[in-house]
Every structure is written in C-alpha cells, then in structure tokens.
Amino acid sequence: MCGFAGFLGGGSGKEEAGRLAEQMAKPLQHRGPDDAGTWAEDDGSMALGFRRLSILDLSPAGHQPMVSRSGRYVVVFNGEIYNHEELRKELGSGGRWTEGGGQKTEDGCRRTEGGSRLSVVGSRTMEGGGRKTEWRGHSDTEVLLAGVEEWGLKRTLEKSVGMFAFAIWDRGEKVLTLGRDRLGEKPLYYGHQKAGGRNVFLFGSELSALRRHPAFEGQTSRQALSLYLRYGEVPAPFSIFQGISKLSPGHLLSVSAKNPEPVPEPFWSLPRAVATGGANPWPGKFEEAAAEMKNLLRQAVRGQMVADVPVGAFLSGGTDSSTIVALMQEQSSRPIRTFTVGFREEGYNEADDARRVARHLGTEHVEITVAPQEAREVIPLLPEIYSEPFADSSQIPTYLISRLARQQVTVALSGDGGDELFGGYNRYRLAYRAWRGMSFMPAVLRSGISRALRQIQPETWERMLRPAEPLLPASLCLKRWGEKIHKGAEVLASPDFGELYHGLVSHWNQPEELVRGQSGKDGFFIRKFGEMTAGHAVERMMATDGVTYLPDDILTKVDRASMAVSLEVRAPFLDHRVVEFAWRLPLQWKVRANATKLILRAILEEYVPRNLTERPKMGFGVPIDEWLRGPLRGWAEELLEPGRLAEEGLLQPEPILRRWREHLSGRRNWAHALWVILMFQAWRGQGHSQPTITRV
Numbered sequence: 001m002c003g004f005a006g007f008l009g010g011g012s013g014k015e016e017a018g019r020l021a022e023q024m025a026k027p028l029q030h031r032g033p034d035d036a037g038t039w040a041e042d043d044g045s046m047a048l049g050f051r052r053l054s055i056l057d058l059s060p061a062g063h064q065p066m067v068s069r070s071g072r073y074v075v076v077f078n079g080e081i082y083n084h085e086e087l088r089k090e091l092g093s094g095g096r097w098t099e100g101g102g103q104k105t106e107d108g109c110r111r112t113e114g115g116s117r118l119s120v121v122g123s124r125t126m127e128g129g130g131r132k133t134e135w136r137g138h139s140d141t142e143v144l145l146a147g148v149e150e151w152g153l154k155r156t157l158e159k160s161v162g163m164f165a166f167a168i169w170d171r172g173e174k175v176l177t178l179g180r181d182r183l184g185e186k187p188l189y190y191g192h193q194k195a196g197g198r199n200v201f202l203f204g205s206e207l208s209a210l211r212r213h214p215a216f217e218g219q220t221s222r223q224a225l226s227l228y229l230r231y232g233e234v235p236a237p238f239s240i241f242q243g244i245s246k247l248s249p250g251h252l253l254s255v256s257a258k259n260p261e262p263v264p265e266p267f268w269s270l271p272r273a274v275a276t277g278g279a280n281p282w283p284g285k286f287e288e289a290a291a292e293m294k295n296l297l298r299q300a301v302r303g304q305m306v307a308d309v310p311v312g313a314f315l316s317g318g319t320d321s322s323t324i325v326a327l328m329q330e331q332s333s334r335p336i337r338t339f340t341v342g343f344r345e346e347g348y349n350e351a352d353d354a355r356r357v358a359r360h361l362g363t364e365h366v367e368i369t370v371a372p373q374e375a376r377e378v379i380p381l382l383p384e385i386y387s388e389p390f391a392d393s394s395q396i397p398t399y400l401i402s403r404l405a406r407q408q409v410t411v412a413l414s415g416d417g418g419d420e421l422f423g424g425y426n427r428y429r430l431a432y433r434a435w436r437g438m439s440f441m442p443a444v445l446r447s448g449i450s451r452a453l454r455q456i457q458p459e460t461w462e463r464m465l466r467p468a469e470p471l472l473p474a475s476l477c478l479k480r481w482g483e484k485i486h487k488g489a490e491v492l493a494s495p496d497f498g499e500l501y502h503g504l505v506s507h508w509n510q511p512e513e514l515v516r517g518q519s520g521k522d523g524f525f526i527r528k529f530g531e532m533t534a535g536h537a538v539e540r541m542m543a544t545d546g547v548t549y550l551p552d553d554i555l556t557k558v559d560r561a562s563m564a565v566s567l568e569v570r571a572p573f574l575d576h577r578v579v580e581f582a583w584r585l586p587l588q589w590k591v592r593a594n595a596t597k598l599i600l601r602a603i604l605e606e607y608v609p610r611n612l613t614e615r616p617k618m619g620f621g622v623p624i625d626e627w628l629r630g631p632l633r634g635w636a637e638e639l640l641e642p643g644r645l646a647e648e649g650l651l652q653p654e655p656i657l658r659r660w661r662e663h664l665s666g667r668r669n670w671a672h673a674l675w676v677i678l679m680f681q682a683w684r685g686q687g688h689s690q691p692t693i694t695r696v
Contacts, residue, residue, distance in 0.1 A: 002051055235552040505549065
C-alpha cells in the first residue's frame with residue numbers, strides 16, 4: 001500500500017519538477033514509510049512522486065515510480081493486484097524462478113530454503129510458459145506495466161483482481177491516465193488548478209499532497225459542503241475544494257495537451273453488474289449457490305493472504321468478519337492473528353463476541369479495552385488523518401483497531417462490503433416495511449403520525465420497548481431504538497420510496513438551509529437510486545449503498561484510518577467475482593422476514609455455531625451523544641461559537657445552535673448531525689490552536 005502524487009503542465013525543468021513532486025509526496029509518508037521516489041520529464045512538464053509501503057517484493061526491484069521494460073510507460077501504483085502471479089504466467093513467465101530455490105509458505109510469504117525472506121536484486125528469469133520473460137522482481141506493479149505493453153491498459157485491468165489507484169504516463173503519446181479500482185477501495189483526487197498564474201493538472205492519493213503544489217487554489221466548494229452536511233462525507237466525484245474531483249470507482253481518465261478536459265469512463269460498473277446479475281440469475285439450488293459462494297470467498301481470501309509481510313484480520317464477532325477469519329484459518333497451518341478493540345460503554349463493546357469466535361476458531365487473538373479518554377484523544381488527529389471533512393464517528397474505533405493491529409502485522413483482512421452485498425443493514429428491512437405499511441396512507445395522515453412519534457423522546461421510547469425485547473427475534477433487538485424511531489418518523493411523509501431512503505441516510509435533510517449561497521436540493525442521491533435496475537426495493541437500497549455509502553464512507557474511513565498507521569487493509573467481499581456472483585442470487589437467499597445474510601450465515605455455520613454470532617447488529621461506534629454533553633462539551637462549544645461558524649460566510653449559525661441547545665437539554669439526540677458540523681469546523685481549523693477536550 002502506498003501513496004502518490006504528481007502534476008502535468010508547468011514546464012519548469014526536470015530538477016524543479018522533481019523537487020515539486022517530492023514536496024507533494026511528503027505528506028503521504030504515513031501511506032508509505034519504507035521508500036520514496038520521484039520521476040520527471042526532462043522539460044518538467046510531467047512529474048511523479050511516490051511513497052512506498054512494501055508489501056510484495058521488499059527489495060529495490062519494487063521501487064516506484066517504475067518504468068516499463070520498453071521505457072515507454074512510467075507508473076505510480078497504490079494497492080494490490082492479487083492475481084498478479086497468474087497474470088505473470090499468462091505473460092509468459094511460466095512457473096518458477098530460475099535462481100534461489102525459493103518457495104511460498106502457507107501464509108503467502110516467499111522464503112528461501114533456510115527460512116529467510118528472499119531478497120531480489122537485479123533481473124531474473126521465470127521459466128515454464130510458452131516463452132521466457134525477464135523480470136526485475138516479483139512485484140505486481142511490474143506485472144501491471146508488462147500487461148499494459150502486451151494487452152493495453154483496459155484489457156489488463158479487466159484481467160486484474162485487486163484494489164488500486166494509479167497514474168500511468170505514456171511517454172510516446174504524452175498522455176496521462178488515472179485509474180481507480182472497481183469498488184473504490186483506494187482513493188484518487190485530480191483537477192486543474194491555476195494559482196500563481198500556472199495552469200497545472202494535479203493528482204494524488206490525498207488532498208494533502210495536492211495542497212503542496214503552488215498552483216493549488218484551495219477554495220471551498222459550497223456544493224460539496226452541502227453534500228457533506230447531508231451525508232457526513234463528500235461523495236465522488238466531488239471534493240471539498242473547487243476544481244478538484246475524486247475519480248469514481250471503476251473509472252479511467254486520460255488527459256493530455258490535446259485533451260485537457262478529460263471525461264472519466266468506466267471499465268467496470270456496479271449498476272451494470274447488478275443488471276447483468278438480474279438478467280442471469282443463478283439456476284441452481286440454495287445449497288449449490290452457498291457452495292459456489294464459499295469457493296469464491298475462499299479464493300478471494302487465499303489471494304488476499306499473500307504478502308511478503310505479516311498478515312492478520314479484524315474480528316468483531318459478527319457474521320462478516322467471522323466468515324473471513326474462518327476462511328483464513330481454514331487455509332493456514334498456523335493460527336491467524338486477529339484483533340479486536342473493546343469499549344467499557346455498554347452497547348458499544350464487541351470484544352466478548354469476538355473473543356468467543358476467536359477461541360472457537362483457534363486464532364491468535366489480541367484485544368484491548370479502550371478507556372473513553374483514550375478514544376477521545378484520537379479526535380484532534382482526525383482532520384489531518386482524513387484531509388477532507390469526514391464525519392462517521394466510527395472513524396475513532398477504526399483508527400484504534402488499526403493502530404493495535406499494526407503493532408504485529410502490516411496487512412489485515414476485514415469484513416467490509418458484506419452488509420451491502422448480503423442485505424445486512426437493519427435499515428433495509430425497516431425502510432421497506434415502513435413504506436409498504438404507509439404508502440397507502442394519505443400524505444396528511446403520514447405527517448400527523450410522524451409528528452406524534454416525535455413527540456415522545458428517544459429515551460422514553462427505549463424505556464417503553466425494553467420489556468418487549470425478550471419476546472422479539474434477535475434481528476429486531478436493535479440498539480438505540482428511540483433514535484431509530486425518531487429517524488423513521490422524520491421520513492414518514494416522504495412522497496416515494498427513494499425519498500424515504502434518502503431521508504434515512506441523511507444527517508441534515510435540508511443542508512441548503514445551512515450553506516450560505518447554496519439553494520435547492522442536490523439530487524445526487526436520487527439520481528444514483530434511479531440508476532439501479534434491481535427489481536426489489538431492498539435490492540435498490542443495497543445497490544445504491546454500493547456506489548455511495550460503501551466507497552464514500554466505509555472504504556474512505558478504513559483507508560484513511562489504516563493508512564495513518566501504515567497498515568494495509570484488504571476486503572475479500574469486494575473481490576469483483578464475489579460481487580458479481582452475489583448479484584445473481586435472489587433476494588430471499590439474503591434477506592427474509594427477520595433474518596439477514598442467509599447465504600453467508602449458511603457458510604459460516606460450517607465453521608462457527610450460530611449461537612456464537614447470532615446477535616443484534618451493533619455497528620462500530622462510540623457514545624458521541626453522551627460525550628458531547630460531557631467531556632467534549634467545551635471542545636464543541638469552541639468550534640460552534642457563532643462568530644467562528646459565520647467565518648468566511650459559509651454556514652448559517654442559528655439552525656446549528658438550535659440543535660446544539662436541544663441536544664444539551666436532552667430533549668433530542670442530534671449527535672450525528674452535530675458531529676458533521678464539528679468535523680467540518682475542526683478540519684477548517686487545522687493549523688489553529690486546538691480546542692481542549694475535558695479529561696474526566
């Protein structure tokens with residue numbers, strides 16, 4: 001896992017261009033602490049900077065920027081191509097290295113007969129295919145370049161299984177091409193900037209790198225700010241800065257002097273995978289589909305366990321992470337290292353569940369229980385970690401578990417993506433049931449019911465419903481019932497199902513009222529929802545989350561938190577072969593009545609008894625609502641000071657302060673909406689004196 005940055009345009013000479021590229025890459029050192037490199041054209045019109053976290057081929061042969069064998073292409077590559085060995089063989093490398101007698105162990109590490117890691121210097125030959133090919137090392141980046149020269153870029157990506165973002169410069173055609181993996185695991189920003197009279201095309205793994213170039217303008221986009229206030233993250237293709245975009249998942253973009261305003265084009269599309277899956281449903285039985293899904297997941301897990309560094313896994317004790325760990329342990333001859341972070345607050349602690357699963361599977365389990373103060377001490381780090389406003393409060397435990405894992409491993413597998421593929425979120429069933437039950441009612445009646453539900457405070461709802469929990473199935477024993485009832489009541493009067501779901505995933509339902517100079521609804525989410533052709537409403541929610549919430553929230557959170565401590569996180573559920581097969585399966589094999597992830601649970605039951613993983617869905621959060629009324633109150637009030645809110649004329653203070661007062665009084669829980677504002681204010685305040693957090 002790595003970080004890169006670069007620019008096209010300027011023509012300041014090779015030495016100056018190299019210096020600028022190095023300067024842009026410096027803020028990315030956390031993404032790549034092991035090595036650094038730059039490359040520039042002689043006239044300075046194109047430059048690349050790179051930071052490397054060595055995962056495959058720890059030798060200098062994996063150094064980047066990397067030039068192709070012919071010298072035509074130069075690439076910087078962040079990520080992993082898991083099937084690079086198969087592609088190497090297809091390119092004519094055959095079966096074995098001619099030197100060294102190295103072999104791979106069961107944990108995927110390449111070692112010599114004596115047990116030490118194999119160091120590769122200079123070129124070597126692999127034999128056994130239709131021809132011989134000279135290779136400098138065994139990195140996947142070198143395979144990518146060889147594939148581009150043999151098959152072309154698009155065909156190479158179609159053959160590749162992995163997560164990645166890259167920039168590849170064609171020295172012959174003078175064309176720069178950017179690419180991002182199918183599901184959006186790795187980030188990539190780009191755009192023209194013109195500060196100081198320069199017109200330069202900038203690109204990089206994080207905004208912090210682009211900000212280092214003197215052409216960077218840095219004006220906040222009001223449209224992006226409005227989207228951020230609604231969703232708690234800035235969705236692709238937007239970024240918080242005007243003129244800077246995120247490359248959408250599964251897209252390529254080419255820019256040159258002849259094509260200075262590029263249009264991204266997809267090489268893979270989740271909506272297309274959803275439509276193709278629906279048109280080609282699995283013809284067999286449930287048991288046969290479960291067996292096929294298990295084989296695909298085993299293949300994905302096996303490929304993602306390959307590394308020249310130690311590998312482990314996150315384990316929460318839920319269905320998704322337990323399935324991944326079970327398949328890892330099955331394919332390893334020694335205990336897999338698993339990691340869990342526990343919290344002392346009731347309702348937020350997954351450690352007991354994870355410990356039971358780890359004990360049953362026989363993993364080498366590590367857990368820590370984090371004191372509230374230790375978790376809160378992460379908060380001042382968040383603006384720098386994310387480099388763009390981001391307000392999913394589970395960013396805190398995600399950073400803590402990444403920091404724990406990095407003490408022992410460099411790569412960790414996770415269960416991310418399972419909810420979107422197999423219908424795991426409670427909101428899918430609850431939203432569908434609510435719409436089915438209310439769609440026949442007149443809008444006036446729905447509005448009246450909505451007001452009545454919101455008259456009862458969330459904590460009162462929880463006291464009223466708690467005695468009924470023993471009578472409910474486990475899937476309906478939700479945490480924080482009162483908050484969910486209030487959230488549902490807010491969207492009860494929605495005119496159609498798309499708007500209802502939009503309300504459920506929004507933190508501020510009218511963000512345009514908060515952003516000065518911004519008017520009208522954005523329409524972003526409704527357009528995405530409308531692109532999904534899945535037949536059932538639940539499937540449309542799942543698919544829409546797959547192109548919005550998954551890449552823009554979940555994967556952004558994991559990438560930034562893990563890379564902040566130089567840990568690579570891999571997600572086997574996001575192997576595109578698993579994704580495509582999952583969308584061939586009927587909904588009733590995933591979600592039914594009061595059960596979710598049916599086919600995944602059937603696979604997991606082969607390894608772990610159901611009673612060890614059957615529990616209410618907890619999420620991965622911290623008690624922000626309580627903290628804002630207690631130890632975070634002083635910090636929040638500094639950031640929410642009316643003058644500070646009004647600074648630069650971006651935000652309207654009064655709606656924000658009204659919710660702050662209601663939250664402090666205990667009448668409402670506005671923690672999520674307020675956290676969005678606080679994270680924006682903290683991000684804007686980078687470089688200013690940091691507000692203090694009360695120690696209790």
